[in-house]
Amino acid sequence: MIPGLLEKLGQWFSRSWMFMCFFAGFFLFWEYSIGWFDVPRYILPRPTEIITKSAADIDRLLYYTWVTGSESFTGYIIAIVIAVPLGLAIAFSSILRRTIYPFFVSVEMVPKIAFAPLFISWLGFGFLPKIIIVFLVCFFPIVLNAILAFSSLSEELTRFCSATGATRTRAFLKVRLPAALPQCFVGFKYGAINATVGATIAEFIGSDQGLGFYIQIVTGNMRPDLAFAAIFMLTALGLFLFGLVTLAERLLVPWHISQRRNK
């Protein structure tokens, strides 16, 4: 087991060492250029300062990460749960395709974030308006990709299914659904990226907790070090969510061209 693990680590390292060097170089440049260019620390702190200074406030940072994280996650999951069946219905119903579908396509052009102040004024500072805003920014990419996924089975496979006399349910479960998964995941990934953006902006507009709220407060207090600490937390949150989706994709669609590993 240990040699296997070491081998895997080795493979991982050989794939990503260039990226890691670049990443380290970026932070080293940041750390030292602050001194070279004499940047005041109330404008831009050093990475090491961000870490040491924010350690004092770690409890609040962690709690707010939890708050923003649960807003993002809840809104995102609700978006998936509603968007996928709806996308399926639109793909199969000619009436919905001619009514709701063009409506969704036009709403996709509206910056959903513009609704955020309205929701806050209607529903207050609590959890609910945040979830609705996260839902809005996640829902459209997921539903549009789901419609595309369920309506783009190749002509050959469609004919193949009819030639076998398979019932609609059977053809759906055995052919249509698995064939649609890769395109569905395109939407899930867009949604995962949008989720933390939606939650943060919702918190900017009206909130008494969460990382978005925190960034506004500490920036007002001339503490960019703490703002950066919150941004790092948000980045970690986004990566975590995106990582979950990628993991699910690897488990559910290991056969897709983007997931294949050279054997």
Add this chain to the structure above:
Amino acid sequence: MTAAVDIQSVTKVFNEGAAAVAAFGPGDLRVEAGEFVSLLGPSGCGKSTLLLMVAGLLESSSGAITVKGRRVSGPRTDIGIMFQDSTLVPWRTVRGNIELQLELRNLDVRGYEDRIRSLLQQVNLEDFAASAPYELSGGMRQRAAFCQALVHDPDTLLLDEPLGKLDAMTRESIRRDLQNLWLDKKQTVLLVTHSIEEAVQLSNRVVVISPRPGRIEKILEIDLPWPRDLATKNSSRFSEYVMEIQLIFQRYGVI
């Protein structure tokens, strides 16, 4: 005796009014049980359209088609079809893809284990049953697709240019496999192809179809001994058949 496939004054027109495009016909053709018949013509001549109409996957504009004495009025499930593009799905192995045909038909896969094994053996894929389609070469994929189309043991086979996208050498070797599969079971086969050689080598009869709109120009009886191997293809009678068909297409300016 009723014909295996009977095509009577069938036409196909796509679109209506001013935009109407005559794709095929009118055409008549009678295929007897156990016969291997090729529909040969240049691309766009409506031969694939005719095949889809026989399968009941496309409605004819006029005329009637019967398969095994029953009028075709919707997708026929009692036949085997191979389409131009592969119907192998990437999320299943070669064996899984063959089983997909059975599962979609609600047949018990366990009852077909021997059948699947012998089909894979016949096309030299027995060592690749557990491979994914994308791990195979184009020729191997097409062989797997044959097994998928044949596994439920249909007595009528409709093949739509199954070898169209393969290189010349692979095509040669799969033609041999196809011939052996047919000689073994003597299904009724309708093969759509644009290769004159392929049609002459594999068929009892070659139906030559003229370009746009497709009409049955001539039906040639190919009187050559079976199995038809490379020696047959080098014979002068084989060349005569090929020449005769080439002259027809030359008249149409196709070649």
